[in-house]
Amino acid sequence: xxxxxxxxxxxxQPYLDHVLTDEEMAAAEAHLAxxxxxxxxxxxEESLRVYVRKAATEQMPAELRQKLAALRIPLx
Amino acid sequence: MVPAGTVAHVDAEPEEAQRLATExxxxxxxxxxxxALSDQVYRVARHLxxxxxDADELMQETYARAFRSWRSFQPGTNMRAWxxxxxxxxxxxxxxxxxxxxxxxxxEANDYFLYDRLAENGDGITDEDRVxxxxxxxxxxxxxxxVPHDFRDVxxxxxxxxxxxxxxxxxxxxxxxxxxxxxxxxRRILKRELAESALEEAT
Numbered sequence: 001x002x003x004x005x006x007x008x009x010x011x012x013q014p015y016l017d018h019v020l021t022d023e024e025m026a027a028a029e030a031h032l033a034x035x036x037x038x039x040x041x042x043x044x045e046e047s048l049r050v051y052v053r054k055a056a057t058e059q060m061p062a063e064l065r066q067k068l069a070a071l072r073i074p075l076x
Numbered sequence: 077m078v079p080a081g082t083v084a085h086v087d088a089e090p091e092e093a094q095r096l097a098t099e100x101x102x103x104x105x106x107x108x109x110x111x112a113l114s115d116q117v118y119r120v121a122r123h124l125x126x127x128x129x130d131a132d133e134l135m136q137e138t139y140a141r142a143f144r145s146w147r148s149f150q151p152g153t154n155m156r157a158w159x160x161x162x163x164x165x166x167x168x169x170x171x172x173x174x175x176x177x178x179x180x181x182x183x184e185a186n187d188y189f190l191y192d193r194l195a196e197n198g199d200g201i202t203d204e205d206r207v208x209x210x211x212x213x214x215x216x217x218x219x220x221x222x223v224p225h226d227f228r229d230v231x232x233x234x235x236x237x238x239x240x241x242x243x244x245x246x247x248x249x250x251x252x253x254x255x256x257x258x259x260x261x262x263r264r265i266l267k268r269e270l271a272e273s274a275l276e277e278a279t
Contacts, residue, residue, distance in 0.1 A: 009187050013260055017234075019241070044191040044208065049235060051208045052266075055216035056236055060118035064132055068114055068139045072107045075100055 005031070008038045012045060106146045110139065113156050120237040121163055123220055124229060134170075138163040154243065161247045164229065190267035194274060211274055219269035227262030230255055235263070 011028045014020050020028060032039050118135060125131035141162050142149075149158050194210055223231060233244040234255075241259075245252045 012187055013263065017241075041188050041191050045187070047208045048190070048267075051211065052216050052220075053236055055211075055213040056123055056220055057119055058122050058128075060115050060135075061132070064118070064135060065114065067136055069111060071136065071139050071143055072111075073103070073143050075104070 005035060005038045008032070008035065009041075012042055015042070016045060016049070103146055106149065107143060109155055110142055110146075110159060113159060114139070116156055116237075117159050117163065120160060120232055123232045123236060124164065124167055126221065134163055134167060137166050137170075141166070156237075157239065157243050157247055160233070160237070160239075161249075164247055187264060187267075189264070190271045190274075193271045211270055215270060215273045219266055219273060222269045223262055223265045227258050227265055230258040231262040231266060234259055 008028065008031050011020065011024065015025070015028050032042060114135070117138070118131065121135055121138075122128065122131045125134050138159060142159055149155065220228065220232075229248055230244055233239045233247060234241070239247065241252050241255045244259075245255045248255070250258075
């Protein structure tokens with residue numbers, strides 16, 4: 001069988017989002033402990049998320065910061 | 077402390093003067109809090125908008141509106157979510173959300189697709205971090221902008237903005253279940269786009 005881990009794939013996103021129930025979490029952990037391909041894929045997904053966040057983060061231009069501050073409504 | 081600018085109201089009744097002073101102080105505090113969040117709001121806005129220019133305009137419109145309607149913010153609730161709700165509404169109103177033509181809707185791969193393609197293409201990779209590093213920063217920004225808006229909004233709020241499913245649902249005014257399904261599909265589409273650009277570079 002090419003990919004015996006379809007259920008594990010299904011659990012990956014909720015697992016990494018920390019929204020699994022304790023029971024589902026335990027089941028996922030148990031599978032990961034004995035399945036190296038899935039473990040690697042989970043690790044990859046985790047580092048991908050970190051990497052995407054880092055790569056997509058742009059500093060706000062200083063000019064824009066000034067423009068926003070200038071939008072404040074002056075005290076009467 | 078009474079802000080200096082409220083001195084003009086000394087002629088008003090004492091209670092009214094007091095009320096105005098309190099309000100002025102609350103408003104100044106609101107503005108300062110909102111400005112302190114601008115970096116975090118921009119981080120998300122940059123990818124909700126289609127370009128830096130759009131993000132720049134959207135930020136200004138959002139803050140202008142926020143400063144005008146500060147009274148509708150409930151102190152103690154999540155101000156970053158409140159600002160992003162204004163921002164996403166403006167983004168929709170302004171028709172900046174150019175959807176892809178339907179035939180351009182990317183096919184979805186499964187969740188392991190990107191890893192499998194990258195690993196296939198590497199020489200028996202053993203380190204997952206190195207697999208990720210085969211993607212450039214440009215690849216990521218381009219792939220993100222190629223994800224259709226409905227899906228991208230959710231991915232950007234949750235994965236870049238660290239919002240919970242519930243916060244994202246409130247900001248976008250959609251059910252939590254929709255957040256979850258769009259997030260799932262959006263991440264898959266993103267990975268498919270990344271696989272495409274990574275494989276193009278490799279050939």
